[in-house]
Amino acid sequence: MAQQGNFKSPARMGGLGDGASVSSSGPVSAGKPREDGLKGVNFERRSFLGKVVGGVGAAVAVSTLYPVVKYIIPPVKEVKEVNEMVVGKASEVPENTGKIYPFNKDKVIVVNDNGTLTACSAVCTHLGCLVRWEDKDNLLYCPCHGAKYKQTGEIISGPQPLPLAVYSARVEGDDLIVSKA
Numbered sequence: 001m002a003q004q005g006n007f008k009s010p011a012r013m014g015g016l017g018d019g020a021s022v023s024s025s026g027p028v029s030a031g032k033p034r035e036d037g038l039k040g041v042n043f044e045r046r047s048f049l050g051k052v053v054g055g056v057g058a059a060v061a062v063s064t065l066y067p068v069v070k071y072i073i074p075p076v077k078e079v080k081e082v083n084e085m086v087v088g089k090a091s092e093v094p095e096n097t098g099k100i101y102p103f104n105k106d107k108v109i110v111v112n113d114n115g116t117l118t119a120c121s122a123v124c125t126h127l128g129c130l131v132r133w134e135d136k137d138n139l140l141y142c143p144c145h146g147a148k149y150k151q152t153g154e155i156i157s158g159p160q161p162l163p164l165a166v167y168s169a170r171v172e173g174d175d176l177i178v179s180k181a
């Protein structure tokens with residue numbers, strides 16, 4: 001069978017000759033100085049390109065990370081403080097009922113007691129539950145721990161340390177308007 005490939009038979013190896021002689025002594029050629037080997041390399045262009053690549057990389061990193069960071073840390077919604085605002089329609093609070101509306105950072109309960117409108121904070125001063133209007137007892141009641149307040153926010157009984165903050169409510173046309181007291 002004929003030999004294939006790169007098999008190196010002794011006969012072929014002999015035909016290759018001795019090859020380059022290896023000297024075990026004597027000076028080793030120093031080759032070209034380093035400066036000569038780097039001739040033709042434009043270092044200014046290289047550093048400029050490095051800066052460009054770095055800048056592009058930074059821009060890509062920022063444009064990738066920015067939406068991620070914005071998603072993880074959503075913006076704080078600024079609630080603009082107002083002295084008064086239309087919170088809804090007058091018809092939303094019929095006689096002998098109460099309804100809670102957001103007002104600035106607070107929640108306000110508007111009570112219509114036989115046609116007399118009052119408004120005070122709906123956030124119980126005990127632990128922050130929302131109060132509700134109990135028409136049969138004619139008072140504001142907190143279902144969490146039983147705090148009772150007058151329609152005007154003063155304390156009747158319960159564990160709450162403070163009265164409810166007072167607001168005022170009025171009707172203009174169809175609009176129900178709440179304002180700071």
Ligand code: FES
Pocket residue numbers: 124125126127128129142143144145146147158159160
């Ligand atoms: S939170 Fe209202 S009584 Fe406790």
